[in-house]
Amino acid sequence: MPTAEREISRFQVFLQQQGLKLTSERSALLREIFETHYHFEADELLFRMKEKNVKISRATIYRTLELLVKSGLVRRVHLGEDHYHYEHVRRDSHHDHLICTTCGAVIEFHDPVLEARQLEICAKKRFTATFHNLQILGVCDACRRKGEQPDAPDRVKMIQVGALNLRK
Amino acid sequence: MPTAEREISRFQVFLQQQGLKLTSERSALLREIFETHYHFEADELLFRMKEKNVKISRATIYRTLELLVKSGLVRRVHLGEDHYHYEHVRRDSHHDHLICTTCGAVIEFHDPVLEARQLEICAKKRFTATFHNLQILGVCDACRRKGEQPDAPDRVKMIQVGALNLRK
DNA sequence: CTGCAATTGAGACTCTGTCTCAACTAGTGC
DNA sequence: GCACTAGTTGAGACAGAGTCTCAATTGCAG
Known part of the structure; x- marks a missing residue:
């Protein structure tokens, strides 16, 4: 569904508010992203x-x-370990990430209970949250089934290899 | 309490398991870190x-x-936005971070309810978690009290300035 | 004490991201 | 429609974090 037009007009509104201009480069990029x-x-x-x-x-x-x-x-997210990754924001659908350290797969999830608890914690600490970023690292179902090496040295090696994979 | 000796011997055990050596550089670093x-x-x-x-x-x-x-x-954590930060692991005291985007303050917290919920989510997705990383960005109590600018354009500017501060 | 595999340091290198500045436009006002 | 000007662009220099190479060095098993 190539409907980037709505986002482009939202961006234009934002730009105008800031006294900035919508250039052909900017809309081309936005189109590509969405x-x-x-x-x-x-x-x-x-x-x-x-x-x-x-x-x-x-x-x-x-x-x-x-x-x-x-x-x-657009939102900046930490996925692997390296540099920035970005994701477009369709609506206000916030989500977090499960990241497989073996194959690099990224599984998105959203959990209202988790979000609510985070707000409670912030309230307790008198902290005004504007955004959060949660990554859970581990091994996805598929990778777990493939390799079932239980002993310690192998596990370390596996994590090492996983890290390399992550870097693309 | 300068008790890095316990950690050094833990590190040595790890190194030996991997067929690696404990050098003077490595123990000096470990001492400094702990x-x-x-x-x-x-x-x-x-x-x-x-x-x-x-x-x-x-x-x-x-x-x-x-x-x-x-x-x-030692654990790698994402604090500000830039590069890696590290923290030593005394015991298995895991914690997450509240990060003030205005002054850069880092507040640690630990919440068993949050952790438990994360495990539930992983179980549901058949994901074997090994580690997680949660940062909540926002404004700390002190900074909120200092500047109470409510209108929209100012808020954008504030976030901008905050981001700059974070980069040290 | 010896041999050798692991480790080190120096510095070149890579990669992501930022900055500069002259040339170029979007879009406001006329 | 046109001109003006502030904002924008591209090219490439620059910066900073992290990695790699290779010859020289060192820990430690035998």
């Missing part, structure tokens, strides 16, 4: 734009991503 | 070692930190 699913990285975006013969510089990508994060249309 | 409280960064460690006239290269610091993370003596 036509793709799930998570992406800044350099991946640069590559995809090049592939489509849309000329756009790295600086502009980073600058636009910053604006998109501020506008709330 | 004599300090709370969070630190790799380059900060490099600087502190230089200050103490303990010669140790950047490569060795990174290599040792990797081993320490694998051994479970």
Whole structure:
């Protein structure tokens, strides 16, 4: 469903509020982001734009991503361990991530009970939360079935290999 | 309480299991880490070692930190937004972080209810969790009291400034 | 005490992300 | 519609975190 138009107009409103302009580069990027699913990285975006013969510089990508994060249309998430990852925000559907350290799979989930408890904790500490970020690292069902090595040294090696996989 | 000796021997056991060696550099680093409280960064460690006239290269610091993370003596955490932060693990006292985006303060907390719920979620998804990482971003009590600007444009600016502060 | 595998340091390298500045536009006001 | 100007762009230099290489060194098993 290539309906990035709604998001583009939301972005335009945001830009106008800040006295900024909607350029062709910005809308091209937004279109690319909202036509793709799930998570992406800044350099991946640069590559995809090049592939489509849309000329756009790295600086502009980073600058636009910053604006998109501020506008709330895109969210920065920590997935693997490395650098930033981004995900577009369709509605206000917040979710967290289970990350398989063996195959790198990312499973999204949303749990109202968890969210509510977090707010309770913040209230107790007189902390005004604006955002949170939860990753649970471990082994997904598929990977667990494949390799069932129980002893300690092997497990360490497995984590090592998993980390490498994560870095793509 | 400068009792890094217990951790050093735990590390040695780990190293031996892996067929690795305990060098003077490694124990010096471990001592430094366990004599300090709370969070630190790799380059900060490099600087502190230089200050103490303990010669140790950047490569060795990174290599040792990797081993320490694998051994479970040190944990990698995402604090601000940038790069890695580390914290030593005294016992198995896991905790999460509230991070003030205005002043950069880090408040640790631990909540068994939250942990239990996370395990329930993993069980439901047939995911075997080994570790998790939760940061709640927001404004701490002190910062909230200081600046009480309610209107929208200012809030955006505040978040912007907060992000800058975080980067030290 | 010896041999050798593991480790170290120095510095080159990579990668992500930021900054600069001259050239270029969006879009407001006329 | 046109001109003006503040905001934007691209190219590439730059910065900082982290990794890699390789020759020299060292821990430690035998």
